[in-house]
Amino acid sequence: MMTITMLRGPSNGQQRSKSAWKRCAMHTGESQRTRAKRLNATLNGQSRLELLASDLESKAVAAAATGDKAPDVTAVLRGLAALPFAFVLMESGHEIRQTLGDAIPDDQPMNAERLLHIQFFPQASFLIRSISRCSATVPGHTDAVLCLSFSPDARWLASGSGDRTVRLWDPDTQLPRVTLAGHQGWVLILAWSPDARWLASGSMDHTIRIWDVESELHSSHGQGIGCSEARSVLTGHRRWITALCWEPYHCSDGRCERLASASKDGTIRLWNIRTGRCERSLSGHRAGVTALRWSGRGILYSASQDCTIQAWDAQTGACLQVLQIHGHWVNTMALSSDYLLRCGAFTVDDETMNSSKVDGRHGIRARRLSVAEAADRLARLGAERLCAGSDDHTLSLITLEPDEHGDWSQARWRTTRLTGHQQLVNHVSFSPDGRWIASASFDKSVRLWNGFSGKHVTTFRQHVQAVYMCCWSADARLLASASKDSTVKVYDIRQGGLKRDLPGHADEVYAIDWSVDGRVAATGGKDCRLKLWR
Amino acid sequence: MPQGDYIEEFRKRFGERPDLSERERKRRAREPHKIAATSKELRGLKAKIFQRERFKDKVRLRKEEHLLKRGETLKKGKTSEDERLKNALPAYLLDREDAVRAKTLTNTIRQKRKEKGGKWDVPLPKVRPIPDDEVFRVVRTGKKSKQKEWKRMVTKVTFVGDGFTRRPPKYERFIRPMALRMRRANVTHPELKVTFSLDILGVKKNPSSSLYTQLGVITRGTIIEVNVSELGLVTTSGRVVWGKYAQVTNDPERDGTINAVMLI
Numbered sequence: 001m002m003t004i005t006m007l008r009g010p011s012n013g014q015q016r017s018k019s020a021w022k023r024c025a026m027h028t029g030e031s032q033r034t035r036a037k038r039l040n041a042t043l044n045g046q047s048r049l050e051l052l053a054s055d056l057e058s059k060a061v062a063a064a065a066t067g068d069k070a071p072d073v074t075a076v077l078r079g080l081a082a083l084p085f086a087f088v089l090m091e092s093g094h095e096i097r098q099t100l101g102d103a104i105p106d107d108q109p110m111n112a113e114r115l116l117h118i119q120f121f122p123q124a125s126f127l128i129r130s131i132s133r134c135s136a137t138v139p140g141h142t143d144a145v146l147c148l149s150f151s152p153d154a155r156w157l158a159s160g161s162g163d164r165t166v167r168l169w170d171p172d173t174q175l176p177r178v179t180l181a182g183h184q185g186w187v188l189i190l191a192w193s194p195d196a197r198w199l200a201s202g203s204m205d206h207t208i209r210i211w212d213v214e215s216e217l218h219s220s221h222g223q224g225i226g227c228s229e230a231r232s233v234l235t236g237h238r239r240w241i242t243a244l245c246w247e248p249y250h251c252s253d254g255r256c257e258r259l260a261s262a263s264k265d266g267t268i269r270l271w272n273i274r275t276g277r278c279e280r281s282l283s284g285h286r287a288g289v290t291a292l293r294w295s296g297r298g299i300l301y302s303a304s305q306d307c308t309i310q311a312w313d314a315q316t317g318a319c320l321q322v323l324q325i326h327g328h329w330v331n332t333m334a335l336s337s338d339y340l341l342r343c344g345a346f347t348v349d350d351e352t353m354n355s356s357k358v359d360g361r362h363g364i365r366a367r368r369l370s371v372a373e374a375a376d377r378l379a380r381l382g383a384e385r386l387c388a389g390s391d392d393h394t395l396s397l398i399t400l401e402p403d404e405h406g407d408w409s410q411a412r413w414r415t416t417r418l419t420g421h422q423q424l425v426n427h428v429s430f431s432p433d434g435r436w437i438a439s440a441s442f443d444k445s446v447r448l449w450n451g452f453s454g455k456h457v458t459t460f461r462q463h464v465q466a467v468y469m470c471c472w473s474a475d476a477r478l479l480a481s482a483s484k485d486s487t488v489k490v491y492d493i494r495q496g497g498l499k500r501d502l503p504g505h506a507d508e509v510y511a512i513d514w515s516v517d518g519r520v521a522a523t524g525g526k527d528c529r530l531k532l533w534r
Numbered sequence: 535m536p537q538g539d540y541i542e543e544f545r546k547r548f549g550e551r552p553d554l555s556e557r558e559r560k561r562r563a564r565e566p567h568k569i570a571a572t573s574k575e576l577r578g579l580k581a582k583i584f585q586r587e588r589f590k591d592k593v594r595l596r597k598e599e600h601l602l603k604r605g606e607t608l609k610k611g612k613t614s615e616d617e618r619l620k621n622a623l624p625a626y627l628l629d630r631e632d633a634v635r636a637k638t639l640t641n642t643i644r645q646k647r648k649e650k651g652g653k654w655d656v657p658l659p660k661v662r663p664i665p666d667d668e669v670f671r672v673v674r675t676g677k678k679s680k681q682k683e684w685k686r687m688v689t690k691v692t693f694v695g696d697g698f699t700r701r702p703p704k705y706e707r708f709i710r711p712m713a714l715r716m717r718r719a720n721v722t723h724p725e726l727k728v729t730f731s732l733d734i735l736g737v738k739k740n741p742s743s744s745l746y747t748q749l750g751v752i753t754r755g756t757i758i759e760v761n762v763s764e765l766g767l768v769t770t771s772g773r774v775v776w777g778k779y780a781q782v783t784n785d786p787e788r789d790g791t792i793n794a795v796m797l798i
Binding site for chain 2: 144146147155162163186188189224240243246264288290305329331332425426464465468485487501502503504506510511526
C-alpha cells in the first residue's frame with residue numbers, strides 16, 4: 001500500500017514550511033474513512049480545485065492490487081483541473097511526466113511505509129511554439145550587435161551596437177524603423193521603460209540617452225527609415241555604463257520616470273528623466289558595478305566587481321545590506337520577478353494569448369494593465385528571490401526579508417550556494433514563473449536549477465564554446481542560449497534535452513532576446529547581423 | 535655590474551647634496567660636447583647606429599621647433615581609444631578582453647578545403663625534394679649480412695597512428711624509430727597569431743614522395759592534419775570542426791618539435 005500526500009503547491013512561492021501548506025491528505029490505508037472525502041486545494045488563492053478523492057484513490061488501490069508501481073496521478077488531476085499543472089516529487093525534485101512510477105528513481109525502493117510528497121504548480125496555459133528557423137537576417141549595423149531588447153508590449157525590437165547607434169526594428173515586418181544616433185561610443189546596454197514609451201541606452205561614452213520611442217515612431221511613420229536625436233542625455237558617470245534599470249511600473253504609480261544606472265566607475269545613479277537630473281548617486285562599491293535590479297518592493301540590488309551585492313533603498317538611497325557572499329566578481333543577477341517587471345504595464349496572459357483577438361495594425365498580443373493589477377500580479381508571485389552568478393564559478397540564491405517591523409535595514413537574508421559550474425558564470429535568468437534558474441557559463445554548459453531550493457536539476461552540454469546568455473520563453477517551457485560558438489540552441493525543460501540547434505550566425509552571438517509574447521526571438525552578434533527566429 | 539641604488543638610498547637618508555642642481559645644469563651644458571666627442575671617436579657599425587639615433591633626434595627636434603613656431607603641440611600617435619573602438623564587445627566581456635580573446639578562433643575565417651587535385655595555397659610553396667638515401671638508412675639484418683640489406687630505417691620524424699601494429703620482423707621493411715615518432719605539433723594560426731599545441735591526426739601529404747606520405751614521414755613542407763576539436767570551431771551549418779590541415783615549417787628531426795602553420 002502506498003500513501004500519497006498531496007500538498008498545496010506554493011502558489012505564491014514563499015510558503016516553504018510544512019504547516020503553511022494546506023494538506024490534502026489521502027490515505028489508501030484508511031480508505032473507508034476517506035473514500036467519500038473530497039480533496040480541496042486552493043490555488044492562487046482564487047480558483048478552487050476540487051478533486052474527487054475517491055476517484056484518485058480507487059485507482060491507487062487498483063494499482064496496488066494489480067502490483068503496479070503507482071497510479072497515473074497526473075492524468076487524473078489533469079483531467080480534473082482546468083489549468084495544466086506540473087507535478088514534482090519533493091524529495092528528488094523529479095517531475096512526474098507520465099506516471100508516478102516513472103518519476104520515482106529506481107534506486108529508491110517503494111514500500112508501504114513510504115510517504116511521498118508531491119508538489120504541484122500551475123503552468124502557463126498557453127504554449128509557446130519553439131523557434132525553429134531563421135525568418136530574417138537583417139543587416140544594418142556596421143559593427144557587432146551588443147545588446148537586444150524587445151519592448152514590453154512586444155511591438156518593437158531595439159538593438160544597440162558597436163557602430164554607436166541604436167536601431168528600432170519592427171519584428172512583424174522584419175524591417176528597420178528608426179536609427180537612433182547620437183552616442184559617441186559603443187552602445188552597451190538598452191532598457192525599455194515599463195510603459196514601453198521610453199528607451200534608455202547606456203554607452204561606452206559614459207552617457208545615457210533617453211529616446212522617446214512613441215514620438216519617434218509617429219514622426220517617422222510611413223516614411224520608412226528615420227533618424228533622430230535623443231530626448232535627453234544624462235551625463236555624470238565617469239566610466240562606461242554597465243547596467244540600466246527602470247523603476248517598476250507599480251512602484252512609480254505608472255509614471256515611469258525614474259531610472260537607475262550603474263557604471264564601471266563603481267557608482268549607481270538615480271535619474272529622473274522628466275527633469276533630466278541625477279537625483280542620487282549611490283557610491284558604496286569599490287569597483288565597477290556589473291548588474292542592477294530594481295525589485296518590485298522598491299529595493300535596488302547591485303552586484304559589483306568588488307565581490308559584494310548591495311541592497312539599497314531606492315527612495316532614500318540608503319544602503320540597506322552589503323552581502324559578501326562571493327569570492328570573486330559578481331557578474332550577473334536575476335530576480336524571480338524579472339519577467340513581470342520587464343513586462344511592466346503589459347501582460348501576456350492566458351486570455352491574450354489564447355484569444356484570437358489580435359490588434360489589426362500591430363498584431364499586439366499584450367494587454368495593458370492598471371497599476372493595481374500590475375502590483376497584484378507581482379504580489380501573487382510571492383517573495384522575491386535573487387540569484388547572482390559570479391566569477392568564483394558559483395551562483396547564490398538569496399532571499400532578503402525585512403524584520404517584523406518591516407525594517408529593511410535589519411533585513412534577514414538567507415543564501416543558498418549553487419555549485420557545479422567549472423568556469424565563471426556569465427548570465428543567470430529566472431524562468432517567468434520563477435520555478436527555474438538557468439545559468440550560462442564559460443564552461444560551455446547551461447545549467448538548470450530549482451528556483452526555490454537551488455538544487456541542481458540538469459545540465460545542457462551542447463555548446464562547444466563559452467555560453468554568453470540564455471533566455472526563457474514566456475511559458476517557461478523553453479530555454480534558448482547564445483554562445484561564442486556562433487550557434488543558438490533551444491532546450492526543452494520538460495524533456496530535459498536539446499530541442500533545436502540553430503546555426504546561422506557567422507560569428508559569436510552576443511545577445512539574445514525572446515519577445516514577451518513568445519512569437520519571435522532575436523539574436524545579434526559579432527557578425528553585425530540581426531537575426532529573427534520564429 | 536649593477537651597483538645597486540646607493541644614490542637613491544643616500545638621498546633618502548641624508549637628502550640631496552647642496553650643489554646638485556648646479557652640477558646637473560653643468561652636466562646638461564656639457565652634453566653636446568660629449569656627444570660631439572663620441573661621434574668623432576666612433577667608427578664602423580657603432581658609428582652608424584649612433585648617427586642613426588642622432589638623426590632621429592634631430593628630426594624630432596626640428597619638428598617640435600616647427601610646430602612650436604605655429605603654436606601647436608606635437609600630435610600623438612593613434613589613441614588607444616580609437617584602437618578600442620574597432621571591435622565592439624558587450625558589457626560583460628569588457629573587463630576580460632585579454633583572458634578570453636587569446637584563444638579566439640573566429641568563424642568568419644572560413645575553412646577552405648581544397649582537397650581536389652591536391653592544390654594548396656600553402657605558406658611554403660616550394661620545398662627541397664628529399665632524396666631517398668637521406669630519409670632511409672640501410673639496416674643490415676641476419677647473419678649472412680652482406681646479402682640481406684633490404685630493411686630501411688627512417689631517419690626523419692614520423693607520425694604513427696594509434697591503430698598501427700608492427701608487422702612480424704621478418705616482413706617488416708621500414709623501421710620507424712620510437713625516438714623519432716611525434717604525436718603533437720605546435721600549430722600557429724596565421725591571422726590570430728596564436729599558437730596551439732595540437733594532436734596530429736595524420737599526414738596528408740609529403741611533397742617529396744607518396745611513399746613518405748604513406749609512411750607518415752614529417753619533413754619541412756609536409757601537410758599534416760591536426761585535431762582542432764578543443765578549439766571549438768564551428769562551421770556555419772553548426773557542426774564542430776574536427777580536423778584542420780597545417781603545413782610544417784621547420785625541420786622536425788633537427789628541432790625535436792614540429793612547428794606548423796594552419797591552412798585557412
